[in-house]
Amino acid sequence: MSGLFVENQGPNWKKILYHGKSTFAVLLSIAVLVTIGWLGYSTVRNAYLDYKATDDYLEVSGEPVVYTVAKGASVNSIGSDLAEKEIIKSTKAWKSAVAGLGSEAQFQAGRFELRQHMPAEEAAKILSDPTKMIRTRVTIPEGYRMTDQWPIITKGVPAITAKQLQDAAKNKAALGLPAWATNPNSPEGFLYPETYEVDDTPTGAELMKAQVAQFTKVTTELNFDERAKTLGLTPLQALTLASIVEREASNPEDMAMVAGVFYNRLAKKMKFESDATVVYANNIKGRLTTTDKERANPSPYNTYVHVGLPPGPISNPGAEALNAVLNPTKHDYLYFVLVDPETGKTEYNTTWEGHEQSRQKFVAWCQAHPGKC
Structure with missing residues (x-):
């Protein structure tokens, strides 16, 4: 019988076990490295947060408060006032936050809504944004002297x-x-x-x-x-x-x-x-x-x-x-009379006689509405 015959001997368990051990070793190494990296990151981050927490609040934890930037107040005086009112934790954190804003650090007089115990960076961003200012509206009607x-x-x-x-x-x-x-x-x-x-x-x-x-x-x-x-x-x-x-x-x-x-x-x-x-x-x-x-x-x-x-x-x-x-x-009208002040109805005339008739309508309206004229 010609041709090549290969006997089916089943799986090579030695090779499989060898490769399995290699894969496990690689995964274990990666896990160790990730763990070491995470521990290192956590250690550094926690150290940074501990360091920062001595000078700044890490997150907002207080009640809302309306803060007023006084006219002519300097950047340093604003920071001192914020720290005194316990809105921010320290003037050191405030100076750092203001420095981070660069040219955007412009503070206008007015009222702003802040929170007690907030990061200085957040407070600085709000106070330097004119659109965040609390404003008052007043409507003046037409026709007033x-x-x-x-x-x-x-x-x-x-x-x-x-x-x-x-x-x-x-x-x-x-x-x-x-x-x-x-x-x-x-x-x-x-x-x-x-x-x-x-x-x-x-x-x-x-x-x-x-x-x-x-x-x-x-x-x-x-x-x-x-x-x-x-x-x-x-x-x-x-x-x-x-x-x-x-x-x-x-x-x-x-x-x-x-x-x-x-x-x-x-x-x-x-x-x-x-x-x-x-x-x-x-x-x-x-x-x-x-x-x-x-x-x-x-x-x-x-x-x-x-x-x-x-x-x-x-x-x-x-x-x-x-x-x-x-x-x-x-x-061609020369006369007008508001005959009904409630509706605004007005009559127009070219003659005095017509005007007088319209005026009597106004008089009658006033008599029917005491105290309105």
Whole structure:
């Protein structure tokens, strides 16, 4: 029989045992090395943590706390204060954390939410991030005169006082007013109504400057100065008209209509006879109607006595009133009356007779709603 025959002798157990012992030896060596490495790492890490723990907290373990960075506080004084209040463990850890931030280590005055017993690095990152600052919001409605804005501001931002606002109003040069803000009661009219966000330690001057800056931004976007001139008004006259429209109308459509009435009266050299100007001239609070005596007040702001526009704004108008003056509705009406103060319904007339009929509707509404007028 030709060919090669190989007898099946079964597995070679000696070889298998040999290779098994070799593999086990390798695995055992790796395990020993890993164990030694882990023990070495753990020893070094624990030594580092023990060393660091003497100067710093390793993790947050305390209650939330609001911390205030005082105006003008130095980096070192902040660190000392944090350590004294037990927010961080030591000034040494603070200096190291600040050094680690490099150029980002800029600390602004204000309130921040921290925790007691926190790592200095974490505290430094929060205090150097302006977006982490606790801020206060105050909303100033449209159409308020300057002095009526102030109680809203002082209530919403207790750090600002009425005296601060009074002093800031007198220092016109520091507010950034436009060159044409020449009205006697300036900055009346330029304190833009908006929601403002302030830090924990604002001043009246800072908020007032922000209002003027926002006014400039809005009027620049409207191209207010140039568009006023195309309508035959100076920017101050247009702003003054907007301040009256803001007080006399309650929605954008009526604002444009009312602006049209006043433009028609200007063209005919008629008195505006705006009760809103009488309210301003007499510093009336809490009512819509005026008396014969109040309408006889010789104040230059009283348009029942004087023809044309007052010498300056009687309120601080918003964007809708500013825009209405630049885009008045064209019509022939010379009179308007708010016949329903609750709904804002307003009627317009071309004749005195029609105006008187509308006015009687307002009188009837007032009689039906005692104390509302």
